[in-house]
Amino acid sequence: MYFALTEEQQALGDTVRDYLADRFDLKAVRAVFEDSGGDGHPAELWKAAGEQGWLAVLVPKAHDGLGLGLVDAQVVARAFGAGVVPGPWLPTLLAGEAVRLAGSDGHKRALLPRIATGDLVATVALRGPSGRYGPSGVRVAADVAGRLTGSALPVEYAEVAQTVVVAATETSGDVGLYLVDPRSPGVTVSGLDSYDGTVRTASVLLDAVSAQRLPGSSTAVFADLLDRAAVLTAADLVGLAREALVRTVTYDRDRVQFGRPVGSFQALKHHLADLHLAVTMAGHAVLYAAHALDVGLADRRLAVAVAKSKAGDTAREVTGTMIQYHGGIGYTWEHEAHFFYKRAKREVYSYGDPVQHRERVAALTIGAPSALSAPPLF
Structure with missing residues (x-):
């Protein structure tokens, strides 16, 4: 079976990349990265996300969205990864998925159209300190x-x-999803330091806070939401890995040492070829995992685990190589290599690191013991 993006999906990716190249390039990323006191949420970029439909991709047409699937959303995620783009696109998208999967009709009518247009900034709080x-x-x-x-x-x-979807353990032992207004009494939001300046993170402390339960939520829905988050994060990792590799190859074609272009040395060529293959295979794994979740294939959880572990390992190696193969300039603050490396390092551990996902692969295939919950949970 031939499996690839459609012309429309390829066009979507081209449109996002072209916009970012014209209006939010690495100079704009650097401005956000170096503004440690800022909110990391560029207003013009967010406006574009709403106007261009990037936030509407997973919102059903009945709620003013595009009604597309994860395969389409991962196209946008890859473009954002390639551009190391800041902003709350992914957490807002995931909050919308929580509402779509578990919300009442009233929740969907109230929130999803606002998410689609960018009128609502939302996020998800799905784990605690040091929690898997x-x-x-x-x-x-x-x-x-x-x-x-x-x-x-x-x-x-x-x-x-403006809205936070919080995962909470209920008295029954199930995991429920709740809507919380971060301005409510009992909510304390405190910013956290991060080595990755392309994102802003915080801790959320809740003290007997009143919240709205999404009535369709359950541990199984929670696990499904985590899978979707893992796939989109993996897509971001693939996008940034591909861009980091392209930049490295381009640089080493022109960089001269010992009277020859660095890229002409056999050891570097072989390594870069191996990395190209790794990025390509990680991209295929992500694409299949997104498709498997879209259509509910029986092996979807296995596909997610393979995709996230492969994308994490690959992005970590490629971005580390980017620094090394750029020579002395690659280690400097002034060069953009550290944007890619730091984003990859953070995302490797988001929504399950490679070790956790390989444990999951073992549990789903040969039944090996895993520190994660038993299949099909995350």
Whole structure:
């Protein structure tokens, strides 16, 4: 079976990349990266995300969205990764997915159209301090009255979000998803330092906070949301890995040492060829995982685990190589290599690191013991 992006999906990716190249290039990224006191949420970029439909990609047409799937969303995520783009696109998209999967009709009517247009900035708080991404990592508890107590971190863009989707362990032992207004009494949002300046993170502390439960939520829905987050993060990693590799190859074609272009040395050529293959295979794994989730294939959880572990390992190696193969300039603050490396290093550990996902592969294939919850949970 031939499996590839459609012409429309390829055009979507081209449109996002062209916009970023023209209006939000690495100079604009650097301005956000170096503004450590800023909110990391460029207004013009967010406006474009709403106008161009990047936020509407997963919102159903009935709620003013494009009604597309994860395969389309991962196209946008790859472009954002290639541009090391800041902003709350991914957490807002995931909050919308939580509402779409588990919200009531009223929740969907109230929130999804606003997410699609960019009128609502949202985020997700799905694990606690030092917690793994899964039911065991949730550090917020819900009492019988639906009040939430506990903490979640790191939460992306919590300081600018108007709505937070919080995962909480319920008295039944199930994991529920709750809508929280971060301005509510009992909510404390505190910014966190991050080596990756392309994102802003915070801790969210909840003290008997009143919240709205998404009525369709369950541990299974929570696991599905984590899978979708893992695939989109993996797509971002693939995009940045490909761009880092292209930049490295381009640089080494022109960089001369010992009277010859560095890229002409056999050892470098072989390594770069291996990295090209690794990025290509990671991209295929992400594409298949997105498709598997879109159509509900039986092996979708295995596909997600393969995609996230492969993308994480590959991006980490490629971005480390980018610094090394740029020579002395690659280690400087003035060069953009560290943007890619730091973003990759952070995202490797977002929504399950490669070790966790390989444990998951073992549990799903040969039944090996895993520190994660038993399949099909994350």
